[in-house]
Amino acid sequence: MKASLRLLLVVVLAVLAADQVTKYLAVSRLTQALDGRDGLARVSGFLSEQNLDNDPPVEGEFRRNTRPYRFIEDYWHFRYVENPGAAWGMFADLPDTARKVFFHVVSLAALSFILVLYRRTDASQKVVRLALALITGGALGNFMDRLIRGYVIDFIDWHWRNQPGMRWPTFNVADAAIVVGVALMLLDSVWVRRPEPVSTPTLTPPSPQP
Numbered sequence: 001m002k003a004s005l006r007l008l009l010v011v012v013l014a015v016l017a018a019d020q021v022t023k024y025l026a027v028s029r030l031t032q033a034l035d036g037r038d039g040l041a042r043v044s045g046f047l048s049e050q051n052l053d054n055d056p057p058v059e060g061e062f063r064r065n066t067r068p069y070r071f072i073e074d075y076w077h078f079r080y081v082e083n084p085g086a087a088w089g090m091f092a093d094l095p096d097t098a099r100k101v102f103f104h105v106v107s108l109a110a111l112s113f114i115l116v117l118y119r120r121t122d123a124s125q126k127v128v129r130l131a132l133a134l135i136t137g138g139a140l141g142n143f144m145d146r147l148i149r150g151y152v153i154d155f156i157d158w159h160w161r162n163q164p165g166m167r168w169p170t171f172n173v174a175d176a177a178i179v180v181g182v183a184l185m186l187l188d189s190v191w192v193r194r195p196e197p198v199s200t201p202t203l204t205p206p207s208p209q210p
Helices: 003-032 040-048 098-121 126-148 171-192
Strands: 069-074 076-083 152-158
Touching: 003 040, 003 076, 003 126, 003 152, 003 171, 069 152, 126 152, 126 171, 152 171
Parallel strands: none
Antiparallel strands: 069 076, 076 152
16 A cells, blocks of 8 residues: 555545544533433434434434533533534525535535645645644544434534634534645645755866876
8 A cells, every 4th residue: 555545545534533522422421412321322313313212313402402512611512412514604594405415515515626636736845744644634534424313513612701803613533633724735835945955066187297
């Protein structure tokens, strides 16, 4: 396996695993949706949204009761949020079918574009490859949410003393990976690369003729 492909797989799988595990913990700890379940039944409830009686989920009832956790009072809380739209809730008001089709198409197109960019990088662009791998892992994490549930699970809430306009939109690990990846690409694009010094050949004086 090529080193470039190995880096892509390792980073993508690590981001994807971290994203889905933390989302499972968010549902488990911040809501009552998985209360009363054990073992694989908890995982099944996380993936399928089935209640304990295996009845179809009722809109507005499943995971409604939340238990927010104040990690750093006035600055950093964990609270469960279901985001059917994009960042900042954009396109959340679209009809359900149209919204799902739209995000599936956009997600697949974005992933294809990122992978094409990755294939065009060379071995010297290590930062760019890492950045694209982080973005790919984050995009896959949120795409899995939309594919399984039709919305993205967010749970990290940053704000400044609950002041109006001083709250960052609730996000997740996949979003964080995408932001870090984009930041790395921007840093790489503006990084001043010093040209390598050009060695000048040393002229050896001719030896005197006898």
